[in-house]
Amino acid sequence: MSSADLFAGWLPPIVIEHDNGTANPSHEERIWLPMRSSSSTTLLHALVSRDTSATFRRKLRNTLHHDPALCLFTAAKLVQEHERGWRPIAGRWTTKQLADWWVRHGANVWDGASFLSCPDTETGEKLLQRFMRLDQHFQTLPFSRWLMESDLWWKAAGLHRQASICESMHSIRLIDSDQADPASIPNKHPSNQDAHEAFGKVTTMVTERERLQSEFSQSLESVRRDLAKQLAYGLSHEINNPLANIATRAQGLIAAAASPQQAESLQRIVDQSYRAHAMIADLMFYAHPPEPQRVSGFEARQVVDSVIEPMRPTLQSHEIVVDIQVPRSLKCDGDPSMFGEAIRALILNAVESIGVDGQIALAIQTDSESELCLLRISDSGQGLTAEDAARAFDPYFSGREAGRGLGLSLCRVHRIAELHGATIQLHPALIGCVAELTWPMHVP
Structure with missing residues (x-):
C-alpha cells in the first residue's frame, strides 16, 4: 500500500x-x-x-x-x-x-x-x-x-x-x-453506505443553497420593482406637470423668438423636457407594464421596417449604416408593438454609442427546435465591459462613462422580454457590442 x-x-x-x-x-x-x-x-x-x-x-x-x-x-x-x-x-x-x-x-x-x-x-x-x-x-x-x-x-x-x-x-x-x-x-x-449518505448531504445542501439563491434573487427583483414603481409614481406626479409647463411655455416662446439662435435654444428646452418625460415613462413601464396585446403570426420584417424607416433621417445625419437581414417570411408570436419598442431601444442604444460614422447590423435567426427566434443587433460603437453588461438592465445603472447610455431604455427591453417569456443579453465584443433578444417564433 x-x-x-x-x-x-x-x-x-x-x-x-x-x-x-x-x-x-x-x-x-x-x-x-x-x-x-x-x-x-x-x-x-x-x-x-x-x-x-x-x-x-x-x-x-x-x-x-x-x-x-x-x-x-x-x-x-x-x-x-x-x-x-x-x-x-x-x-x-x-x-x-x-x-x-x-x-x-x-x-x-x-x-x-x-x-x-x-x-x-x-x-x-x-x-x-x-x-x-x-x-x-x-x-x-x-x-x-x-x-x-x-x-x-x-x-x-x-x-x-x-x-x-x-x-x-x-x-x-x-x-x-x-x-x-x-x-x-x-x-x-x-461502508459504501457511509459515502452515499455523506455525499447525499452535500448534494442536498448544494440544491438547497441554489434554491435559496434563486428565491433571494426573485425577492430582490421584486423589491427593486416595488421601489421603481414608487419612484415612478412620485416622479410622474411631481415632475411631469412642471415638465409639461416648461415644454408648453418654451413652445409658445419659439414663435416670438428674436433670432434663430434663440429659437434653437428654446427648442432644445422642449426636446430635453420630452426626453425627461420619456425617461419617467420608461421607469413607469418597468415598474408596472401593461399586458401584452398578443398577435399570432405577425411579420417580423414588417415590424423592423416600421421601426427603422422613421429613424432614417437620424441615422443618415450621423452617417450610420444599418444592415438588415430578416427573412420576410419569418413570423413571430406576441405583441408586435412591444417587439418594435424593444428593437427601437436597442437601435437607439447603438446609435448613442457610435456617435458618428459607424455600422449597425440587425439579423434574425430561427431555431425550430426551441421554437424561438434570435434577434441580434451588433454595433461598431464603444466597447462594453463585462461588469457593465451584467448591470445593463438595472433601472438605476448608467454606463455613460463608457460611452453607452444603458439605463432606463434597456430596462424597458428587459421587461418586454420577460412579459413574452424571452431573454435579452448584452455581450462585449472586440468592437462595439452585441445585443441578443430571443422571441417566440410562430409555429403553425
Whole structure:
C-alpha cells in the first residue's frame, strides 16, 4: 500500500505557539497531519452537516479509534480549546469526548485561508511516507497509549522544538467509549453506505443553497420593482406637470423668438423636457407594464421596417449604416408593438454609442427546435465591459462613462422580454457590442 492509497490529503493545520519569554510576539508553527482515506467520508459528513444523531456519533468514535493522526489532531484541538495556558492535562479521555468535539466544530474546523497553504508536493510526499510507517506502527499499539506516544507524530511532522502541548498529551490515557459493548462497534472500514449518505448531504445542501439563491434573487427583483414603481409614481406626479409647463411655455416662446439662435435654444428646452418625460415613462413601464396585446403570426420584417424607416433621417445625419437581414417570411408570436419598442431601444442604444460614422447590423435567426427566434443587433460603437453588461438592465445603472447610455431604455427591453417569456443579453465584443433578444417564433 502506498501513502496515496492510505491518505486522502491533509487535515487543517494545528497552530502551535512558542512563548520566547520576551516582550516580542510568540513564534508560531503550523503542524500538518494526514487525513486517512478511510476517514474522509466521516469528516466530509462532519464538515457539511450539523448531524448530532447517535448513529453519526458512533461512526465518529469508530473512525477515531482506527485513525491515529485524526485522534491526535482532535486531542490537540481539545487541549487548545480547554487549556489555553498549555497546562498539563491529566486523566482519561474517551472517544466520546473526541467525537463530541467534531459534532460541535466539524462544520467550521476548515479555515479556507490556512487550509489552502498545505505542504508542497515534494515535502508533502516525504511527510506522508513517514506518517504511513507511523500509522502502521500505531495499529500495533494499545489504543490507550496513542497520546502517550504522540511525540513520534510531532517529530515526524517537523515540530522544531518541544511544545508544552506534547507534555499535556503524555499524561492522557485514551479509552474507547464502545469498549464495553463490542456489538456496538461498527466495521473498521467505512461502508459504501457511509459515502452515499455523506455525499447525499452535500448534494442536498448544494440544491438547497441554489434554491435559496434563486428565491433571494426573485425577492430582490421584486423589491427593486416595488421601489421603481414608487419612484415612478412620485416622479410622474411631481415632475411631469412642471415638465409639461416648461415644454408648453418654451413652445409658445419659439414663435416670438428674436433670432434663430434663440429659437434653437428654446427648442432644445422642449426636446430635453420630452426626453425627461420619456425617461419617467420608461421607469413607469418597468415598474408596472401593461399586458401584452398578443398577435399570432405577425411579420417580423414588417415590424423592423416600421421601426427603422422613421429613424432614417437620424441615422443618415450621423452617417450610420444599418444592415438588415430578416427573412420576410419569418413570423413571430406576441405583441408586435412591444417587439418594435424593444428593437427601437436597442437601435437607439447603438446609435448613442457610435456617435458618428459607424455600422449597425440587425439579423434574425430561427431555431425550430426551441421554437424561438434570435434577434441580434451588433454595433461598431464603444466597447462594453463585462461588469457593465451584467448591470445593463438595472433601472438605476448608467454606463455613460463608457460611452453607452444603458439605463432606463434597456430596462424597458428587459421587461418586454420577460412579459413574452424571452431573454435579452448584452455581450462585449472586440468592437462595439452585441445585443441578443430571443422571441417566440410562430409555429403553425
